[in-house]
Amino acid sequence: xxxxxxxxxxxxxxxxxxxxxxxxxxxxxxxxxxxxxxxxxxxxxxxxxxxxxxxxxxxxxxxxxxxxxxxxxxxxxxxxxxxxxxxxxxxxxxxxxxxxxxxxxxxxxxxxxxxxxxxxxxxxxxxxxxxxxxxxxxxxxxxxxxxxxxxxxxxxxxxxxxxxxxxxxxxxxxxxxxxxxxxxxxxxxxxxxxxxxxxxxxxxxxxxxxxxxxx
Numbered sequence: 183x184x185x186x187x188x189x190x191x192x193x194x195x196x197x198x199x200x201x202x203x204x205x206x207x208x209x210x211x212x213x214x215x216x217x218x219x220x221x222x223x224x225x226x227x228x229x230x231x232x233x234x235x236x237x238x239x240x241x242x243x244x245x246x247x248x249x250x251x252x253x254x255x256x257x258x259x260x261x262x263x264x265x266x267x268x269x270x271x272x273x274x275x276x277x278x279x280x281x282x283x284x285x286x287x288x289x290x291x292x293x294x295x296x297x298x299x300x301x302x303x304x305x306x307x308x309x310x311x312x313x314x315x316x317x318x319x320x321x322x323x324x325x326x327x328x329x330x331x332x333x334x335x336x337x338x339x340x341x342x343x344x345x346x347x348x349x350x351x352x353x354x355x356x357x358x359x360x361x362x363x364x365x366x367x368x369x370x371x372x373x374x375x376x377x378x379x380x381x382x383x384x385x386x387x388x389x390x391x392x393x394x395x396x397x
Contacts, residue, residue, distance in 0.1 A: 185231050221245065226292055228260055228274070235260045235269055236286045236293035238277050242300045245292075249315055250304075261295070279303070353380065 219227060222245060225237045239259035243250045260269045261277035263284065268276035284303075285296040295303065297320045305313060348354070353376060357369055 225258060229293060235262055236295060238295045239303045242295045246297050
């Protein structure tokens with residue numbers, strides 16, 4: 183894989199670059215003709231002459247393994263950050279994106295938008311249900327492309343953990359920050375009633391420590 187400009191600068195005649203043993207997946211790029219590139223390889227190939235671009239939208243979703251409801255065509259979604267000009271080409275869907283909602287990662291040499299950014303990029307073209315489906319299959323990876331977790335897999339793990347606690351006789355009450363903001367007394371009352379139902383008895387007034395008088 184090499185650029186036409188690099189070949190010409192190295193002394194290769196232009197006619198040599200037009201022979202049948204070379205293919206042009208994108209303008210200004212040449213590869214051996216028999217080679218059939220994968221989706222990731224095509225994206226890498228495009229970034230050879232355009233290292234400022236990164237994969238976005240539907241193409242990035244496919245590379246991340248997200249469940250995309252849209253039928254993909256052969257064009258690649260390639261993007262740049264504003265104010266740069268969006269990529270153009272017959273095999274490209276070019277995008278110019280705002281850096282405030284776009285995080286670009288380098289995954290094994292490929293510049294690609296993060297899964298969260300892809301979800302935001304596709305928000306205008308998907309229904310609410312489709313967005314939920316897309317979000318439920320985010321594989322969470324680090325900057326090196328290593329798998330960390332999957333959102334729905336974590337949910338399944340939580341269910342198994344809670345079921346295990348219930349089987350051992352525990353009763354789990356789940357409380358988050360919103361409960362504190364909305365109605366903390368109701369949360370305290372629920373916990374107290376649950377404890378009483380399990381046999382706990384609150385201390386009587388006479389058993390409580392009385393405050394010491396001030397001399």
